[in-house]
Amino acid sequence: MKAENKDKRMLQVELDNSVKKLSITGLDADEKVILKQELYEDELDQIAGGKLVFSFCKTLCPKKK
Numbered sequence: 249m250k251a252e253n254k255d256k257r258m259l260q261v262e263l264d265n266s267v268k269k270l271s272i273t274g275l276d277a278d279e280k281v282i283l284k285q286e287l288y289e290d291e292l293d294q295i296a297g298g299k300l301v302f303s304f305c306k307t308l309c310p311k312k313k
Contacts, residue, residue, distance in 0.1 A: 263292065 263270065270292060274283040287295070 267292065 261270075268289045270287045272283070272285045272287070273281055276282045
């Protein structure tokens, strides 16, 4: 059974107001896509002001199998 690494990394992103869409893709060591998310202007407006980490974890963190 593969050991699960529960270490987390923090990512802080600042975007100019002209950004209308943000695409995020996470790859594992084998270059396999393990997460993908696109955030559009309305969602970017909702997560502005420090709520980025919470929102990303709700939508991006891989679900346990």
